Amino acid sequence: SQNWDKEVDVLVVGSGAGGLLTALVASKNNADVLIVEKDKLWGGTSATSGGGIWIPGSDLARAAGFEDNLDEAFTYLRALSADNVPDANIQAYVDNAAPMLRWVTDNTQVQYDAVPYPDYHAENPGGSTRGFRTHLPRTFDGKQLGADIRTQRFPSPAASLFGFLQWTFAETNELLYRSKGWFTHLTINMARYWLDLPFRFTSGKDRRLTLGNSLTGGLRLALNERNVPLWLESPLTELVRDGDKVTGAVITHNGKPMRIGVRKGVVLAAGGFDRNQAMRDENAPLYPTAKISGGVTSNTGDSIRAGQAIGAKTMNMQSTWAAPVFYIPGEDRGRLCTIERALPGCIMVNQKGERYLNEAASYHVTGQLMAKREHEHGDASPSWMVFDYRYRHQFPMGPLYPLIPDWAQRGDVKLVLKKAKTIEELAEQMGVDPTRLSATIAHFNEHAAKGEDPDFHRGEAAYDKMYGDQRNQPNPCLRPLTDAPFYAMPVYPGDIGTNGGLLTNAKAQVIGDNGQPIQGLYAVGNNAASAMGESYPGAGVTLGPAMTFGYIAARDMTGGN
Ligand code: FAD
Known part of the structure; x- marks a missing residue:
């Protein structure tokens, strides 16, 4: 009925970890997928992050000797989360997090380890004082990304040494305590970086990607291997709704509006309203200053507003992933x-x-x-x-x-x-x-x-x-x-970002004014109101759910594995 400029099965908006994972799962399930990113760099705040994910009951934790219990994980999250977050959303996360990680392990080069990093409220019922719900990514050879490494978001200054050397969590500890061999290790890493001449000059980067660069780099490689396009400088501006269904979206591409029709759905994964001062003034009076947020400058809540404009509900817009910042x-x-x-x-x-x-x-x-x-x-x-x-x-x-x-x-x-x-x-x-x-x-x-x-x-x-x-x-x-x-x-x-946003159900479907899901519209990551409410149960509770609800959304749309 519409005259689209282009049609795809699935349109993913935003190239953080939530968006990349959703696109990858949908593509593996044979959907024709397009990712659009507003910025000239891809990876979002996810690329600048620690890349940690909080996954209860993972195979990796079991292998490391930690026998988790999903009922306890649910109890722990339920008590910390906000009352307005439905049980079903928390349960969906607890049930799908470990399968999501297994899928990532089996289908990409992104490899995680379960680490002894205690939950943030470990003494609460169901909390883990030993940790092993937080998982951290191994390093990834960025050279495999070819030219795309040049447009990947750089790690944050807090997550790289001297602003260029990418560093793992274990190496941070080694440096912190200058444990045996630290100086040799540091020198070798610096030398490796400086001597990596052609690569360093063309990419301006350390090819050994760690933390959030490793996670987003590994996901991007898997997408490239499937030829899934990622368009930079192509922001979503509008959603197109027809009755109870979203049928497409308007983006800006090459400076011009472009109408994209979707056969299966649009997934909003465009982050929070971290850097939108007006939206902060209106919604988040306790966290008033957009410029000191750790979120990337392009996260200005466009897709939350696009959702609202077609009748989507929001929840917990007053909330952020609060943090002290320098x-x-x-x-x-x-x-x-x-x-x-x-x-x-x-x-x-x-x-x-x-x-x-x-x-x-x-x-x-x-x-x-x-x-x-x-x-x-x-x-x-x-x-x-x-x-x-x-x-x-x-x-x-x-x-x-x-x-x-x-x-x-x-x-x-x-x-x-x-x-x-x-x-x-x-x-x-x-x-x-x-x-x-x-x-x-x-x-x-x-x-x-x-x-x-x-x-x-x-x-x-x-x-x-x-x-x-x-x-x-x-x-x-x-x-x-x-x-x-x-x-x-x-x-x-x-x-480090806002975490209220579009109201979603346990399938990551966006809920409309009438309380019913809007067909063909999903939201994940900081674009959606978090299942954690206003709490932060442990390291990785922003990326873990972003990826898990992306996995759920992609499978819901494509009916696959
Ligand atoms: P993002 O990764 O921010 O991606 C959103 C993308 O959407 C951006 O690229 C943006 O440009 C794009 N976009 C915005 N508007 C549009 C539009 N109109 N059209 C198209 N694209 C658009 N969390 C954890 O769980 N574990 C950690 O270890 C961790 N460490 C952190 C360390 C630091 C230093 C910081 C700052 C944060 C950390 N976080 C961590 C928080 C985490 O990084 C974010 O919560 C998470 O990355 C959000 O993911 P996302 O996919 O929702 O959004």
Whole structure:
């Protein structure tokens, strides 16, 4: 009935992990698939991420000696998620996550390991203190991508060493503690990068892809092998609805509108409204600043609005994957602050110079508490990470690396970093009451020396301890701040993306105003309201569901395996 410029079985909007996986499963099930990406780079925030996925009951966990229980996983997620998230959505995730990972393992070069990374609320009923629900990708040889490696999103500065060397989670630990052989390993990796001449000059990249680059790289290779097209700079602008069904979409391609008809469906996988200031102002008052989000700049909620325009419902639009972020002026994104807060020799204070949270809790809990504090008292954005000389030369703090002296830091880093010989002078520089900050540190130090934090219980939970320094006893997260000079670095209540969005059912179908699914329209990843509600149960609960619901959507549309 429509005069389309092109027809396909399945149109996938967005090239993050959710979109790529959906497209791949649909293609394997013999659908004719087209992926459209708004940006000139593909991979989305997924490519810049850790690539971790939270998968209960995986074969890999079993092989590693962890016998998971899916009922426990459901109990754990259900209690943390929001009341408005249907049981069926959580159950669909729990039931399909491990089959999805098995499918990826069998059908692509993307290979994961189950890791002993505790759940973020491991002590809750059904939580895992041992971990093995979080899975991390192995490295991937990016050379196999040919020219497409040049248009892959670069890893985030927080996930690459010196801004170019891609690094695995295990290698981060090795560097952090400079364990035996670390220097040789680092030197070999640097040499490998520098000597990889033709490749480095043509791609500007480390060919050894890790973390989110490895995940999206491996998925892209599998798509290329099936000749599935991915069009860059081709944003979705509109959905076409006919009665209770979406029949196609309008995109911009080569600068012109193009109408694409779909025989089976449109899958919206275009991320959240991370970088849309107006949508934040309207929906997410606790997370007001688009520019400090860790999400990529092209995630501006276009496809959420396109859904709304044809009568789709939304849910939990106030919510984000909250996180403390460092923001270096001039950078296009906030830098996620993950490991620093748990390490001994630092604290976080508000603008009054008081601690107000357990620094070592998950980034999500920390980010939520910071946002709440800022909302209620107006003194937490920025907050300050305060640390001593010993910390400075042992561990990283955002853009600061140990062993690299202060004078060698970039100018814009020096601009935000405070440094002084005494706590009082540091407080002056921070604009904080010196007496208050001194009292806070004296009180903290007294208890930290005994490995105790009576105020906020830092270092007691399994998750806190994991990122602590195991050599530091009795509590791997606590040590008094004693060695001058002292430092302070601002840290903001930010996020790594929004996670409210289009309302979907257990099949990832988008729900319309009448409460019924709109036929032919699916949403996955941050484009959809998360099954996690406003919680963050463990590392990988954003990408795990993005891929799992993509797997579900693709199979629902194509009826295949
Ligand atoms: P994205 O990966 O952001 O992809 C969306 C794509 O859609 C983008 O390429 C965008 O350009 C495109 N797009 C936008 N609008 C349009 C349009 N109109 N038309 C066409 N395309 C459009 N999560 C985890 O689970 N595990 C981790 O280890 C992890 N680590 C992280 C580390 C960092 C430093 C950061 C910042 C985040 C991390 N996250 C992690 C969060 C995770 O990266 C995101 O939640 C996830 O990538 C979202 O995936 P997505 O497919 O929904 O969106």
